[in-house]
Amino acid sequence: MIYFPRSSLPTSIARKLLFRADTSKKPRGPPSGTPGATNYNITDTRYEVIKRILYESPKTDLPHFTEEDLERHETIERAWQLYLRNKREAKSKELAAKYRMLNEANMQLEQISKNLFLSAQLGNKTMLFPSQMKIPTETPPLNGWNYDYIPSPKPDQSQEKEIKKEEG
Structure with a gap:
């Protein structure tokens, strides 16, 4: 198979190459979708030519250093x-x-x-992961979303002082 760089190959020559490609190599044996078909090497040289024309970039020459x-x-x-x-x-x-x-x-x-x-x-041994957070899963839960859920309120500093005054 002859390789032509993409930049030096005009469209007219590419068309001629495609038409000259050997189309006599027909696939032998039953088509691949039929029962009893085995793995035949089904190749058409036109596909190879198209791939070379479309996808291969021309090889660049390395610069010559003095x-x-x-x-x-x-x-x-x-x-x-x-x-x-x-x-x-x-x-x-x-x-x-x-x-x-x-x-x-x-x-x-x-x-x-x-x-x-x-x-x-000892370092920091406090747990940083929220205990009330739901674990992400691939599927939604069976019971759905709990619309009545109310998280437990955290006491404010003023409430903590009042609680300490009441206790002490």
Whole structure:
């Protein structure tokens, strides 16, 4: 099969290629939808020609570099790699400094107050996921939507103070 780049192939030549395509290769055997049909290699060269004309882009030639251009290119590449390495090293130094300061703060906290240090090491153990939230599912529930649902009210700070006054 002859390959022609898309840009250098006028429409008239493409039409001639399609008509010249070997149409004598008819598919042999029963059609694929009929019972008893096996996997026959049903190919028509016209489809291949159409695919090549429509979808294949022309191959571009690589630029030809002179020695001076190659040297310039290599210098730019080395400078870019040096820039990336410096950036990587600066980030790792910054992270190391943050880690060192965090360790120093932990050591100072341990010396100042053992209880605060232990509570700081536990971290945040509060649950952030709302307990009243319904879990998303693929299908809706059988009973549908509960229109009478009223969430439990959260006490305001003023109400909390009143409750504390009543208790105390």
